[in-house]
Amino acid sequence: RPWSLLSHQDNIRETYDYIVVGGGTAGLTVADRLSESGRYTVLAVEYGFLTKTDIPGVPNFPTNGYNITSAPQRWLNNRTFPILLGCVVGGSSAVNAQALQRGTTIDYNIWGELSGVRNSHWNFDTIQHYIRKAIQLGGPPHPGIAAAYNISYEPSNYGHNTTKHSIFATYSIRHTPAVIPVYNAIKNYQGVDVPIDGTVGTNGLFWIPRSMDPVTFNRSYSRTGHWDDLNRKNYHLLPGTKVRRVVFKGKAAHGVEITPRLPSVTFKGGQRKITIKARKEIIMAAGAIHTPHILQLSGVGPADLLKKAKIPVVVDLPGVGANLQDHAHHPNIVYNWSSPPPIPATDPTLPPIPPPSSPEFLFGPGLVLLQGLPSLSPTRYKSLSANLSAQSPSMYLPPGTHPTLIAGYAQQQKLYSQAMLRKEFSFSIAAITGSAPTTGPQLMHTFSRGFVSLNLSHPDPFDSPPVVDYRFGSNPLDIDIVVENIKYFRGWYTSPFSQLSRYVDPLSESVPGRQYDTDEKLREWVRNNLWPSVFHPVGTAAKMPRDWGGVVDEELRVYGVKRLSVVDTSVFPTLIGATTSLTVYAVAEKAADLIKARA
Numbered sequence: 300r301p302w303s304l305l306s307h308q309d310n311i312r313e314t315y316d317y318i319v320v321g322g323g324t325a326g327l328t329v330a331d332r333l334s335e336s337g338r339y340t341v342l343a344v345e346y347g348f349l350t351k352t353d354i355p356g357v358p359n360f361p362t363n364g365y366n367i368t369s370a371p372q373r374w375l376n377n378r379t380f381p382i383l384l385g386c387v388v389g390g391s392s393a394v395n396a397q398a399l400q401r402g403t404t405i406d407y408n409i410w411g412e413l414s415g416v417r418n419s420h421w422n423f424d425t426i427q428h429y430i431r432k433a434i435q436l437g438g439p440p441h442p443g444i445a446a447a448y449n450i451s452y453e454p455s456n457y458g459h460n461t462t463k464h465s466i467f468a469t470y471s472i473r474h475t476p477a478v479i480p481v482y483n484a485i486k487n488y489q490g491v492d493v494p495i496d497g498t499v500g501t502n503g504l505f506w507i508p509r510s511m512d513p514v515t516f517n518r519s520y521s522r523t524g525h526w527d528d529l530n531r532k533n534y535h536l537l538p539g540t541k542v543r544r545v546v547f548k549g550k551a552a553h554g555v556e557i558t559p560r561l562p563s564v565t566f567k568g569g570q571r572k573i574t575i576k577a578r579k580e581i582i583m584a585a586g587a588i589h590t591p592h593i594l595q596l597s598g599v600g601p602a603d604l605l606k607k608a609k610i611p612v613v614v615d616l617p618g619v620g621a622n623l624q625d626h627a628h629h630p631n632i633v634y635n636w637s638s639p640p641p642i643p644a645t646d647p648t649l650p651p652i653p654p655p656s657s658p659e660f661l662f663g664p665g666l667v668l669l670q671g672l673p674s675l676s677p678t679r680y681k682s683l684s685a686n687l688s689a690q691s692p693s694m695y696l697p698p699g700t701h702p703t704l705i706a707g708y709a710q711q712q713k714l715y716s717q718a719m720l721r722k723e724f725s726f727s728i729a730a731i732t733g734s735a736p737t738t739g740p741q742l743m744h745t746f747s748r749g750f751v752s753l754n755l756s757h758p759d760p761f762d763s764p765p766v767v768d769y770r771f772g773s774n775p776l777d778i779d780i781v782v783e784n785i786k787y788f789r790g791w792y793t794s795p796f797s798q799l800s801r802y803v804d805p806l807s808e809s810v811p812g813r814q815y816d817t818d819e820k821l822r823e824w825v826r827n828n829l830w831p832s833v834f835h836p837v838g839t840a841a842k843m844p845r846d847w848g849g850v851v852d853e854e855l856r857v858y859g860v861k862r863l864s865v866v867d868t869s870v871f872p873t874l875i876g877a878t879t880s881l882t883v884y885a886v887a888e889k890a891a892d893l894i895k896a897r898a
């Protein structure tokens with residue numbers, strides 16, 4: 300093993316310059332950047348083990364994932380849901396579906412507006428800058444496939460560093476001619492734009508790359524990009540180890556208390572728990588579910604909650620664990636072809652379709668459609684926006700919510716009610732395959748706000764996973780918009796204005812089913828079928844002003860304490876209309892620069 304990979308019996312240093320809590324997507328990125336100059340010593344502590352998950356796909360649950368179940372979801376007929384998160388070196392980047400997408404201009408500019416300062420350095424342009432640092436265009440589309448499938452892309456929105464230590468965006472070489480007629484039909488449907496790709500700040504119909512190695516087509520993730528083969532003297536990784544809490548001296552984060560994951564394992568000298576100190580900073584990168592949980596266990600969180608758990612309060616920060624958001628998903632809408640669209644002959648000069656057992660077979664061509672409300676619901680989007688503007692914020696947050704959180708939510712409602720009027724604020728993403736008339740659009744922005752909290756009903760909150768409550772549907776506008784999405788996609792398949800309807804049997808809808816023929820019936824179907832998460836949790840240690848319920852400032856430092864920062868998806872104040880991994884790599888790159896600048 301590389302000698303910088305520690306076991307519990309090794310000589311772990313007593314003190315490092317930086318300790319990174321969580322060796323996942325953001326954690327390994329930051330640890331790499333802080334250690335690369337050789338000036339600083341860095342320890343990354345990861346609860347998961349070092350298991351290779353390089354073969355693509357969404358592998359290895361539950362082995363490499365957490366076993367957490369959500370609280371019963373009151374507005375979804377009390378159903379509970381599994382919470383999938385990577386629990387392995389590489390974190391969720393080691394188990395995810397590898398879709399690489401970024402948000403639109405408005406997504407990141409909203410983060411700037413939610414900073415409460417003029418000229419925030421959190422905006423679309425800065426995130427684009429850091430995406431170029433974080434993500435290299437490893438494999439552009441094959442020219443023949445690009446021509447046959449109308450795949451265009453903007454190379455200047457990626458980095459072009461070809462060293463092994465990078466995250467690579469690679470286009471699939473698995474092509475399916477059946478998608479071509481579907482693509483051609485959809486691009487002519489009402490409201491559908493066709494931008495060059497999804498990197499330019501707008502949405503529409505385009506092809507996406509995956510985080511894949513351009514040569515082997517294996518998974519490209521934070522472990523391969525930011526850990527493998529670095530073997531730096533000043534960068535230690537300790538897997539299989541839980542950070543129980545951050546330890547404070549006064550208001551300054553001083554160290555972390557850690558314990559081996561396996562009950563039979565001890566540190567040198569037979570101890571089960573030790574504290575490692577940080578000279579400069581402790582950096583939270585345990586993800587949007589565990590970062591707020593560890594902060595709460597450390598005395599950083601809502602004082603009333605901490606007192607109930609008998610945890611001494613270091614700082615009363617009501618926003619820790621609040622503001623939870625995730626993309627939502629429901630079963631595919633399903634029709635049958637009346638007669639499938641004619642499939643064009645395959646150009647014999649294109650690369651052959653890879654064998655099903657190969658990594659490059661796994662992902663199809665990656666065609667997606669992302670759309671805003673004016674396209675999805677041309678007749679209702681203005682009234683939906685007016686409904687949001689008219690809402691009283693406290694009605695949609697848990698009873699007794701702290702006034703700062705209500706103020707922050709009011710700001711989000713104000714910005715969202717304006718953003719909803721814009722086409723490039725995506726409310727749905729649909730993946731398009733062409734093999735059958737079916738699609739499962741995901742909801743990309745939500746108005747409901749959930750929370751992550753200590754489990755007060757467990758005798759020892761340190762030994763229990765957190766309570767995770769998405770509270771999806773607590774703001775009924777979310778369910779209204781899912782219903783609008785379903786109606787839009789029904790039209791996609793069956794409306795006389797849609798070229799797809801020539802091939803689809805309109806009477807064949809089996810999901811949701813033709814009996815769901817009113818908005819009220821569709822709302823009930825959604826309450827019975829929707830999943831409130833596609834494993835993209837964000838927002839639980841939000842970068843917002845403290846008097847808007849924020850947890851970290853513009854430089855990602857936790858309010859009210861010293862030498863403690865957060866760099867993972869917890870800091871996103873609001874969801875982006877895209878999958879989350881590419882953006883968290885960029886946020887981590889920016890965080891590393893901020894941390895180095897104050898070193």
Ligand SMILES: Cc1cc2nc3c(=O)[nH]c(=O)nc-3n(C[C@H](O)[C@H](O)[C@H](O)COP(=O)(O)OP(=O)(O)OC[C@H]3O[C@@H](n4cnc5c(N)ncnc54)[C@H](O)[C@@H]3O)c2cc1C
Pocket residue numbers: 320321322323324325326344345346347357383384385386387388389390391392394395396397398399400540541542543584585586587589590593833834835836867868869878879880881883
């Ligand atoms: C099944 C699945 C599919 C997904 N598909 C996609 C996709 O196709 N495209 C996309 O862009 N995004 C996808 N995502 C989301 C994306 O991967 C995540 O948003 C992103 O990786 C989160 O990064 P993070 O650094 O915030 O957290 P993570 O990468 O989850 O890292 C957190 C790390 O902290 C560790 N940790 C937690 N608690 C402790 C503790 N107490 N002590 C020590 N270590 C701890 C965890 O084990 C983990 O390794 C998917 C996620 C999942 C789970």
